[in-house]
Amino acid sequence: MAYRSLxxxxxxxxxxxxxxQPHVTQALKAAVAEGxxxxxxxxxxxxxxxxxxxxxxxxxxxxxEHLDAGEPxxxxxxxxxxxxxRSFDLHELDAASNNKVDDIRDLIAKVSLGxxxxxxxxILDEVHMLTxxxxxxxxxxxxxxxPHVVFVLATTEPHKVVPTIRSRTQHFEFHLLPxxxxxxxxxxxxxxxxxxxxxxxIEYALRQGGGxxxxxxxxxxxxxAAGGVPSTSDVGFDLARAIGAGDTGAALTAIQRAMxxxxxxxxxxxxxxxxxxxxxxxAMGAPLxxxxxxxxxxxxxxxxxLGPATITRSLEHLGQALVDMRQAPDPRVPxxxxxxxxxxxxxxxxxxxxxxxxxxxxxxxxxxxxxPTQGSPSPAPVNVQATGxxxxxxxxxxxxxxxxxxxxxxxxxxxxxxxARSALSDQPVDQPLDQRPGAARSQPxxxxxxxxxxxxxxxxxxxxxxxxxxxxxxxxxxAAFSGGFLDELEQRVRARFRLGHFTSVIGGVATFAVPNAHxxxxxxxxxxxxxxxxxxxxxxxxxxxxxxDASTPPPRGSTPTTAPRSLPEEHIDTSDVxxxxxxxxxxxxxIDRLTRAFPGSTLVAPPPD
Numbered sequence: 001m002a003y004r005s006l007x008x009x010x011x012x013x014x015x016x017x018x019x020x021q022p023h024v025t026q027a028l029k030a031a032v033a034e035g036x037x038x039x040x041x042x043x044x045x046x047x048x049x050x051x052x053x054x055x056x057x058x059x060x061x062x063x064x065e066h067l068d069a070g071e072p073x074x075x076x077x078x079x080x081x082x083x084x085x086r087s088f089d090l091h092e093l094d095a096a097s098n099n100k101v102d103d104i105r106d107l108i109a110k111v112s113l114g115x116x117x118x119x120x121x122x123i124l125d126e127v128h129m130l131t132x133x134x135x136x137x138x139x140x141x142x143x144x145x146x147p148h149v150v151f152v153l154a155t156t157e158p159h160k161v162v163p164t165i166r167s168r169t170q171h172f173e174f175h176l177l178p179x180x181x182x183x184x185x186x187x188x189x190x191x192x193x194x195x196x197x198x199x200x201x202i203e204y205a206l207r208q209g210g211g212x213x214x215x216x217x218x219x220x221x222x223x224x225a226a227g228g229v230p231s232t233s234d235v236g237f238d239l240a241r242a243i244g245a246g247d248t249g250a251a252l253t254a255i256q257r258a259m260x261x262x263x264x265x266x267x268x269x270x271x272x273x274x275x276x277x278x279x280x281x282x283a284m285g286a287p288l289x290x291x292x293x294x295x296x297x298x299x300x301x302x303x304x305x306l307g308p309a310t311i312t313r314s315l316e317h318l319g320q321a322l323v324d325m326r327q328a329p330d331p332r333v334p335x336x337x338x339x340x341x342x343x344x345x346x347x348x349x350x351x352x353x354x355x356x357x358x359x360x361x362x363x364x365x366x367x368x369x370x371x372p373t374q375g376s377p378s379p380a381p382v383n384v385q386a387t388g389x390x391x392x393x394x395x396x397x398x399x400x401x402x403x404x405x406x407x408x409x410x411x412x413x414x415x416x417x418x419x420a421r422s423a424l425s426d427q428p429v430d431q432p433l434d435q436r437p438g439a440a441r442s443q444p445x446x447x448x449x450x451x452x453x454x455x456x457x458x459x460x461x462x463x464x465x466x467x468x469x470x471x472x473x474x475x476x477x478x479a480a481f482s483g484g485f486l487d488e489l490e491q492r493v494r495a496r497f498r499l500g501h502f503t504s505v506i507g508g509v510a511t512f513a514v515p516n517a518h519x520x521x522x523x524x525x526x527x528x529x530x531x532x533x534x535x536x537x538x539x540x541x542x543x544x545x546x547x548x549d550a551s552t553p554p555p556r557g558s559t560p561t562t563a564p565r566s567l568p569e570e571h572i573d574t575s576d577v578x579x580x581x582x583x584x585x586x587x588x589x590x591i592d593r594l595t596r597a598f599p600g601s602t603l604v605a606p607p608p609d
Contacts, residue, residue: 013083014072016071023172024174040170042161044174049174049176052125089120100131104130108138108141124151126154176290178211195224235258239251240314242343275302279300476538477502486498496526
């Protein structure tokens with residue numbers, strides 16, 4: 001007897017033997033047992049999930065002589081004839097090759113003829129391949145067939161079946177088999193057939209099958225015939241790991257080795273794409289019920305090494321490469337160029353930038369966990385945002401938080417943000433915020449009408465002590481401003497800070513009062529330049545805090561504190577009047593304007609009366 005492939009030898013013969021489709025088999029078995037079966041069914045789902053096998057079992061059940069609760073006995077003449085393919089009660093038609101109107105008309109002409117059994121079953125496989133004329137020719141017979149006829153339509157693409165046919169059938173959707181259940185079935189087949197296949201061969205068959213029982217048994221047949229797993233079975237996994245490691249040489253070597261053994265570029269790309277999709281589902285926390293334990297472990301490994309950004313970018317570019325292969329003179333070129341680009345992580349698209357940021361975050365998190373920040377407790381932050389009044393000075397300094405000891409472990413760092421906060425807290429308090437690493441600039445005041453400012457307190461004659469020299473007093477700042485200090489700065493700094501004056505110096509913070517809240521946002525833009533100039537002038541850093549002080553008049557010689565409610569930029573940042581030039585005289589009478597409009601004209605006096 002000639003050798004029969006495994007998927008033919010182990011084709012399901014009863015509803016109980018059909019794997020992974022309980023929602024279909026239970027409904028059909030109950031309908032047959034109670035005599036409530038339909039006249040037309042539509043079976044849809046991925047390839048190799050049991051659509052045609054279920055249709056044959058249904059035909060056996062409808063004609064079985066010893067039906068047992070909806071299950072065919074498998075021993076009567078009708079069951080044996082259907083199992084061996086010689087029954088006149090079962091007719092299979094491949095709609096992919098018999099898809100014309102004449103083929104359907106020939107089928108319709110034979111529908112009314114009787115058969116030895118109770119029910120004549122027609123199985124139309126790949127029904128979505130029928131032409132429009134053939135579909136229309138089938139409609140009437142499909143809606144009202146003879147009482148002894150049942151139609152079973154099978155397709156892998158139900159969306160291509162016209163609604164007029166779908167509405168005349170009972171639709172059952174078949175699913176891919178769960179990985180654990182399919183692995184158990186494969187091991188049973190190996191034991192029953194007496195095959196010599198190790199665990200590596202089983203994993204390869206399950207990986208190649210991808211949830212399809214027929215594809216899995218076909219791959220198992222190949223492993224049993226070849227005596228082992230093919231050498232290029234892990235090309236997709238090797239490519240994915242090379243992309244994650246940024247190893248372009250390993251990626252191109254894996255493609256070349258697979259192609260030397262006869263693998264097509266499109267097959268290599270599809271296998272890699274399938275593995276990346278499983279890794280993407282793992283990274284997103286989606287269930288992986290269609291994978292077995294080994295494939296699930298591989299997906300988790302790729303998800304951890306690549307990261308969501310890299311996986312997403314790889315899926316997009318590999319999918320586009322598969323599309324480009326259809327028109328490419330050499331299909332290898334789009335695949336190799338795409339894999340090279342993914343492994344090098346170049347490009348300025350959003351996905352590439354996210355991929356780089358994700359890699360940097362992982363490195364920072366690893367360094368932060370490996371070397372915790374050491375140093376003195378973090379000092380209390382200094383508030384330098386613009387406010388309506390001078391903040392109160394605390395009489396007692398705040399106690400620093402206790403440092404972790406052996407009895408109290410240090411709080412866990414939660415990534416790059418914690419590392420940045422720790423680095424910022426280690427900077428000295430008296431250093432200007434715009435010079436600290438990673439310091440954020442103060443935000444301008446919100447737009448819209450400002451709230452009524454609270455009056456600032458009267459100037460306090462305090463000073464800022466410094467270990468590097470004498471303290472900076474309010475008199476020093478006032479003398480500097482009145483002695484031409486502002487004239488040495490840029491025009492925009494001079495124009496904006498002439499509107500106010502210093503009121504106090506407390507703890508390294510100098511309070512600068514302006515006449516109204518509208519000036520604060522504009523002064524905040526150039527405040528760092530003023531702080532740098534003061535640092536150079538006095539040799540010590542000094543932070544400038546802006547407040548509103550409408551009650552105190554500005555020092556003598558400064559500009560008035562009253563300003564328009566909305567002062568345009570061109571009115572504030574004006575140039576020096578010494579650079580202005582006189583404009584040409586403008587004619588003030590109509591005769592002068594006419595003379596200018598017509599050069600060379602002569603003014604003629606009117607004739608005497």
